[in-house]
Amino acid sequence: MSARLSPGRTIAAHAILIAWTLVALFPVFVIVINSFKSRKAIFADPLALPLPGNFDWVGYETVLKQGDFFLYFQNSLIVTVASLFFVLLFGAMAAFALSEYRFRGNTLMGLYLALGIMIPIRLGTVAILEMMVASGLVNTLTALILVYTAQGLPLAVFILAEFMKSVSDDLKNAGRIDGLSEYRIFFSLVLPLVRPAMATVAVFTMIPIWNDLWFPLILAPAEETKTVTLGAQVFIGQFVTNWNAVLAALSLAIVPVLVLYLIFSRQLIRGITAGAVK
Amino acid sequence: MAARKPVRWHIAVFLAPAVMVYTALMIIPLFGTLFQSLMNETEGGDRVFVGLQNFATLFGDALWSDAFWNALGNNAWFFVIHMAVQNPIGIALAAILSTPRLRMAAFYRTAIFIPTILSFVIVGFVWKLILSPIWGIAPGMLDAVGLKFLFAPWLGKEEYALTTLALISVWQFVGIPMMLIYAALLSIPDEVIEASEMDGITGWSQFWKIKLPLILPAIGIISILTFVGNFNAFDLIYVAQGALAGPDFSTDILGTFLYRTFFGFQLQLGDPYMGSAIAGAMFGIILLGVCVYLFGIQTRLRRYQF
Numbered sequence: 001m002s003a004r005l006s007p008g009r010t011i012a013a014h015a016i017l018i019a020w021t022l023v024a025l026f027p028v029f030v031i032v033i034n035s036f037k038s039r040k041a042i043f044a045d046p047l048a049l050p051l052p053g054n055f056d057w058v059g060y061e062t063v064l065k066q067g068d069f070f071l072y073f074q075n076s077l078i079v080t081v082a083s084l085f086f087v088l089l090f091g092a093m094a095a096f097a098l099s100e101y102r103f104r105g106n107t108l109m110g111l112y113l114a115l116g117i118m119i120p121i122r123l124g125t126v127a128i129l130e131m132m133v134a135s136g137l138v139n140t141l142t143a144l145i146l147v148y149t150a151q152g153l154p155l156a157v158f159i160l161a162e163f164m165k166s167v168s169d170d171l172k173n174a175g176r177i178d179g180l181s182e183y184r185i186f187f188s189l190v191l192p193l194v195r196p197a198m199a200t201v202a203v204f205t206m207i208p209i210w211n212d213l214w215f216p217l218i219l220a221p222a223e224e225t226k227t228v229t230l231g232a233q234v235f236i237g238q239f240v241t242n243w244n245a246v247l248a249a250l251s252l253a254i255v256p257v258l259v260l261y262l263i264f265s266r267q268l269i270r271g272i273t274a275g276a277v278k
Numbered sequence: 279m280a281a282r283k284p285v286r287w288h289i290a291v292f293l294a295p296a297v298m299v300y301t302a303l304m305i306i307p308l309f310g311t312l313f314q315s316l317m318n319e320t321e322g323g324d325r326v327f328v329g330l331q332n333f334a335t336l337f338g339d340a341l342w343s344d345a346f347w348n349a350l351g352n353n354a355w356f357f358v359i360h361m362a363v364q365n366p367i368g369i370a371l372a373a374i375l376s377t378p379r380l381r382m383a384a385f386y387r388t389a390i391f392i393p394t395i396l397s398f399v400i401v402g403f404v405w406k407l408i409l410s411p412i413w414g415i416a417p418g419m420l421d422a423v424g425l426k427f428l429f430a431p432w433l434g435k436e437e438y439a440l441t442t443l444a445l446i447s448v449w450q451f452v453g454i455p456m457m458l459i460y461a462a463l464l465s466i467p468d469e470v471i472e473a474s475e476m477d478g479i480t481g482w483s484q485f486w487k488i489k490l491p492l493i494l495p496a497i498g499i500i501s502i503l504t505f506v507g508n509f510n511a512f513d514l515i516y517v518a519q520g521a522l523a524g525p526d527f528s529t530d531i532l533g534t535f536l537y538r539t540f541f542g543f544q545l546q547l548g549d550p551y552m553g554s555a556i557a558g559a560m561f562g563i564i565l566l567g568v569c570v571y572l573f574g575i576q577t578r579l580r581r582y583q584f
Contacts, residue, residue, distance in 0.1 A: 013374045017386040027404040090296040097292035120510040123557040124307025150303035182288040211397030
């Protein structure tokens, strides 16, 4: 049992965490409260809560009438979830190969895959666009999923390999003595042990994909393949003076990624504690 | 050791999907771009090989080099702020969060990470609103505590704009070092902590002498991730200040410079060849940083197996 903290230090810890939590949430709070207020109230008193005197749905009405936001949400969700699945599966497999086996070219292969962490995939945009045009994948969600899988893999391999190095060799060798195949060792021994790392990688992979503006704009700008970030950006451009609508659109754009994050963060907590206790 | 077996197909099976997707969509297009940086167009519009001439123009010709060195300097400052502010705050928050039996730790951790999940579209828009002298949340709040004289239109002044944007970026991304360090701290086994307590090492000295050395590999990872992320940055500057990175290019970093050059902006035409050269220079800078990390730092870190 570790020593109990003195009450003074506990209070100090809470004070610091509460202070930073307020700093972190304040801008989100500003967007959300003002999205429910009338135009006049937004300007008169930006920090007032939406109360009966100044409450107004007009922003949300404009958004729901204008953009096809449900379709955008669906597109973003499909792209994010599919890319995430491939990044985690392929990334963990490659990380296992690199951290577990000694073979000729191991270090070289590690460096080759790590190259993608430092080089933004955007530098190759023109060539990617040409490739997608040639294969007829422009304006499909498949194009986005492929690009995001490639974009997420290097970091996933890098982080997962770091974590897999600390999985005990004895455990894996015990599995081998019991006659498990290398595939079984990977899927049933190693994967469960690196779950916290997987959850971390999932959060870090998911966010840039959901929020990306660049590739949706270039590879899939059609109405039926627009993602929610692109939809919101186009919306800000069209309604730049209609603050009600812009704030409502931004509030709506926050919701899905927040939900997705909350789901994964529970997994993150469970994964982290499972990993720590073993 | 499995090394005695003749052909270990499972290694290939494990590596193949990742390597194929990655090679086709990342490496091939990237090298296409690097190759293009060695090319240029003649008056007649033919592509010709010009060697390193584009780079000579970029580094030496005042028309290009002023903008390039300005962007590089700004980018370095952007990185310095992240290393000096974001990572210490992240480590401190993680250390506090990992206090045993701290109530509501899960809530704090979730809340502090929320800015990180927001898109740049939202972050840029909301901070512009908050810092705007017209709408006036920031001046109003400073007024309430009697510090109104401190207010300045931070995003509009050349001397503050870059630092302000860097701090906005710190605000947004502090969750990443916090999460990684937190996971690293939790993976330290209780026996190690208990042993140190038996020896009378607790509190601050426990953090400095026991935990910090054990999480150094994680700190190494966040440092290199910060470096790479900062030298690739583009979106925040773009959504807050536009592609011209105003006021008067004082917030111009390599990403925005590349964008303007590659795709053109307003009256300036896009130049794919010089754009590729800037991309090549960014590639070089980042490669250098990563090599320093991989060969100079990572190999010296001790890793512990529990």
